[in-house]
Amino acid sequence: xxxxxxxxxxxxxxxxxxxxxxxxxxxxxxxxxxxxxxxxxxxxxxxxxxxxxxxxxxxxxxxxxxxxxxxxxxxxxxxxxxxxxxx
Amino acid sequence: xxxxxxxxxxxxxxxxxxxxxxxxxxxxxxxxxxxxxxxxxxxxxxxxxxxxxxxxxxxxxxxxxxxxxxxxxxxxxxxxxxxxxxxxxxxxxxxxxxxxxxxxxxxxxxxxxxxxxxxxxxxxxxxxxxxxxxxxxxxxxxxxxxxxxxxxxxxxxxxxxxxxxxxxxxxxxxxxxxxxxxxxxxxxxxxxxxxxxxxxxxxxxxxxxxxxxxxxxxxxxxxxxxxxxxxxxxxxxxxxxxxxxxxxxxxxxxxxxxxxxxxxxxxxxxxxxxxxxxxxxxxxxxxxxxxxxxxxxxxxxxxxxxxxxxxxxxxxxxxxxxxxxxxxxxxxxxxxxxxxxxxxxxxxxxxxxxxxxxxxxxxxxxxxxxxxxxxxxxxxxxxxxxxxxxxxxxxxxxxxxxxxxxxxxxxxxxxxxxxxxxxxxxxxxxxxxxxxxxxxxxxxxxxxxxxxxxxxxxxxxxxxxxxxxxxxxxxxxxxxxxxxxxxxxxxxxxxxxxxxxxxxxxxxxxxxxxxxxxxxxxxxxxxxxxxxxxxxxxxxxxxxxxxxxxxxxxxxxxxxxxxxxxxxxxxxxxxxxxxxxxxxxxxxxxxxxxxxxxxxxxxxxxxxxxxxxxxxxxxxxxxxxxxxxxxxxxxxxxxxxxxxxxxxxxxxxxxxxxxxxxxxxxxxxxxxxxxxxxxxx
Numbered sequence: 001x002x003x004x005x006x007x008x009x010x011x012x013x014x015x016x017x018x019x020x021x022x023x024x025x026x027x028x029x030x031x032x033x034x035x036x037x038x039x040x041x042x043x044x045x046x047x048x049x050x051x052x053x054x055x056x057x058x059x060x061x062x063x064x065x066x067x068x069x070x071x072x073x074x075x076x077x078x079x080x081x082x083x084x085x086x087x
Numbered sequence: 088x089x090x091x092x093x094x095x096x097x098x099x100x101x102x103x104x105x106x107x108x109x110x111x112x113x114x115x116x117x118x119x120x121x122x123x124x125x126x127x128x129x130x131x132x133x134x135x136x137x138x139x140x141x142x143x144x145x146x147x148x149x150x151x152x153x154x155x156x157x158x159x160x161x162x163x164x165x166x167x168x169x170x171x172x173x174x175x176x177x178x179x180x181x182x183x184x185x186x187x188x189x190x191x192x193x194x195x196x197x198x199x200x201x202x203x204x205x206x207x208x209x210x211x212x213x214x215x216x217x218x219x220x221x222x223x224x225x226x227x228x229x230x231x232x233x234x235x236x237x238x239x240x241x242x243x244x245x246x247x248x249x250x251x252x253x254x255x256x257x258x259x260x261x262x263x264x265x266x267x268x269x270x271x272x273x274x275x276x277x278x279x280x281x282x283x284x285x286x287x288x289x290x291x292x293x294x295x296x297x298x299x300x301x302x303x304x305x306x307x308x309x310x311x312x313x314x315x316x317x318x319x320x321x322x323x324x325x326x327x328x329x330x331x332x333x334x335x336x337x338x339x340x341x342x343x344x345x346x347x348x349x350x351x352x353x354x355x356x357x358x359x360x361x362x363x364x365x366x367x368x369x370x371x372x373x374x375x376x377x378x379x380x381x382x383x384x385x386x387x388x389x390x391x392x393x394x395x396x397x398x399x400x401x402x403x404x405x406x407x408x409x410x411x412x413x414x415x416x417x418x419x420x421x422x423x424x425x426x427x428x429x430x431x432x433x434x435x436x437x438x439x440x441x442x443x444x445x446x447x448x449x450x451x452x453x454x455x456x457x458x459x460x461x462x463x464x465x466x467x468x469x470x471x472x473x474x475x476x477x478x479x480x481x482x483x484x485x486x487x488x489x490x491x492x493x494x495x496x497x498x499x500x501x502x503x504x505x506x507x508x509x510x511x512x513x514x515x516x517x518x519x520x521x522x523x524x525x526x527x528x529x530x531x532x533x534x535x536x537x538x539x540x541x542x543x544x545x546x547x548x549x550x551x552x553x554x555x556x557x558x559x560x561x562x563x564x565x566x567x568x569x570x571x572x573x574x575x576x577x578x579x580x581x582x583x584x585x586x587x588x589x590x591x592x593x594x595x596x597x598x599x600x601x602x603x604x605x606x607x608x609x610x611x612x613x614x615x616x617x618x619x620x621x622x623x624x625x626x627x628x629x630x631x632x633x634x635x636x637x638x639x640x641x642x643x644x645x646x647x648x649x650x651x652x653x654x655x656x657x658x659x660x661x662x663x664x665x666x667x668x669x670x671x672x673x674x675x676x677x678x679x680x681x682x683x684x685x686x687x688x689x690x691x692x693x694x695x696x697x698x699x700x701x702x703x704x705x706x707x708x709x710x711x712x713x714x715x716x717x718x719x720x721x722x723x724x725x726x727x728x729x730x731x732x733x734x735x736x737x738x739x740x741x742x743x744x745x746x747x748x749x750x751x752x753x754x755x756x757x758x759x760x761x762x763x764x765x766x767x768x
């Protein structure tokens with residue numbers, strides 16, 4: 001039982017990560033926004049809603065990503081608030 | 088009858104507004120072009136007049152910045168000048184509908200008659216976006232949905248037809264909560280049942296935890312009590328719950344309505360390919376710097392061709408006036424005051440048009456957002472948000488629209504910091520002074536367009552770099568918080584909108600000519616009168632003994648450490664009416680001695696050969712440099728001071744800015760002169 005839980009936990013750790021750590025050229029699905037409520041609201045307004053698909057175009061201080069057909073530049077600080085899981 | 092035009096930034100609202108009303112509202116391919124409401128009259132399909140209100144772009148009706156507040160207040164029925172709202176035209180970018188669905192639901196919830204316009208159908212088709220239009224209309228309670236491509240007027244007939252027959256959604260709120268939540272919601276709805284009930288409820292729900300000043304305090308107390316009950320029972324914030332449920336509903340609706348037949352990874356779009364170069368950490372900068380240098384080089388190689396022609400025509404006109412008029416005061420006024428005064432500014436029309444042409448191309452292609460992204464890092468090092476770059480770039484044309492563009496910066500501290508340093512972006516009014524004084528500076532060593540372009544680049548760089556350094560200093564000692572990180576949409580590239588650019592060039596050119604024919608002409612007459620009276624017995628001493636000379640003698644000591652004589656000092660003072668008046672002023676004063684027309688080069692030659700009373704040259708390299716440095720830094724523009732006061736909502740800050748920049752300009756000019764003298768000696 002414990003072993004199964006451990007494996008599941010590891011799996012979760014591998015599949016849930018923040019947008020900042022997502023690999024360039026990959027797609028993911030947003031599963032959570034964390035941090036300040038006002039920031040989360042702003043992010044949702046820009047399209048970063050839970051269950052939306054997000055594609056990462058580039059790394060760097062400002063991350064470029066695709067969401068809902070739009071291309072956005074997102075600062076690393078904000079990208080850390082977006083939790084993504086494998087699509 | 089007023090119809091509000093609402094939508095996210097950069098989705099084509101102003102383009103549609105222009106197409107419907109025939110007006111020439113500014114457009115651009117970057118977020119934040121419209122920062123205040125614009126009203127125009129359109130005709131519906133029956134020929135009836137309809138008032139259309141173009142509003143600043145919003146991603147949501149929860150306002151964060153000043154421009155967004157305008158839109159929020161307008162839809163809530165609280166915007167002065169809009170008596171009643173007869174409907175809302177919600178316009179969204181069809182290719183980005185899924186990320187803009189939250190706003191669609193918010194506007195539906197207003198309960199107002201509305202129509203949903205899916206603009207940029209061409210882009211959607213190119214990106215393989217498919218929308219189940221009928222299904223979307225049904226889910227949104229039967230509202231009309233129209234597909235358009237506003238830029239080439241596709242779908243305009245349907246939009247005009249819809250103007251007179253908009254209908255409110257029969258199901259304004261498509262999302263629902265559990266029984267307990269709905270019970271509380273109905274109670275609040277029953278409290279907000281006035282004329283603007285739907286709007287109030289929506290706006291209230293958008294501001295989690297904040298007070299809504301426009302709602303009756305008694306009603307607000309009742310609402311707070313209901314929210315409190317909900318929070319105590321569930322442990323959740325009621326308004327936050329509303330937001331969450333609405334966003335969830337938006338995502339579900341998007342997933343069932345919007346489909347994509349092209350995988351974005353399978354094929355790079357042209358925009359993606361261009362971005363690979365233009366926002367590349369190395370090539371992006373090479374392009375940016377190259378573009379700037381090419382522009383300045385063009386100012387000295389291409390612009391003089393039409394400028395020479397213009398000058399020739401003005402010269403013919405001046406010669407014709409001298410021929411047909413008898414000798415006398417009127418001829419002197421025309422030939423020594425009005426014509427040289429106005430011509431000293433007017434010959435720079437080609438340079439000004441070139442500046443606006445480049446700005447127009449940058450604005451309509453979508454490069455502005457890329458430049459802001461590229462500049463984010465240096466801007467943040469300077470303590471400014473990346474978004475501040477767009478107002479700063481606009482400031483190169485004129486500080487006033489630049490200051491208004493700063494309304495899109497959500498954080499008040501970031502915005503005020505941007506406003507404080509923005510006048511150091513060299514505006515177009517400085518261009519004539521720079522061009523002439525660079526000519527004077529290089530007169531002795533031979534004028535090469537490359538040197539002049541480099542010197543011009545240097546002046547623009549000096550203003551910008553000092554602005555960034557000052558921003559960093561002010562951030563450290565005054566604002567003491569970090570600049571807001573970047574979160575910005577990058578629009579797809581578009582071909583330059585030549586129609587808009589040519590319209591803008593015509594309008595800006597006309598404004599410039601009008602300014603030359605009104606303000607500059609008026610000042611020319613005033614300066615001529617001041618320099619021609621009282622009449623001196625010794626014609627050689629006329630200017631010095633005139634009223635202008637007497638004023639100059641009073642202010643001369645203040646500018647003497649910079650090497651300015653009374654003529655330059657009065658030129659600096661006169662520039663507070665308009666910076667380019669410096670050329671006008673000097674052209675009038677030097678005209679008596681030099682029989683030349685006011686071509687830029689000849690004007691430079693006139694300046695370069697001007698002498699002091701002791702026979703030495705007035706514009707030695709150190710003085711020329713001091714004049715240039717002074718004009719880079721001095722805030723000699725009263726309209727800018729007035730707008731700065733309005734935007735910062737503080738006379739104190741505006742006056743600090745005016746005085747601070749004046750003192751800084753004086754100090755910098757003095758240092759520049761002293762260093763030059765050290766080298767010269």
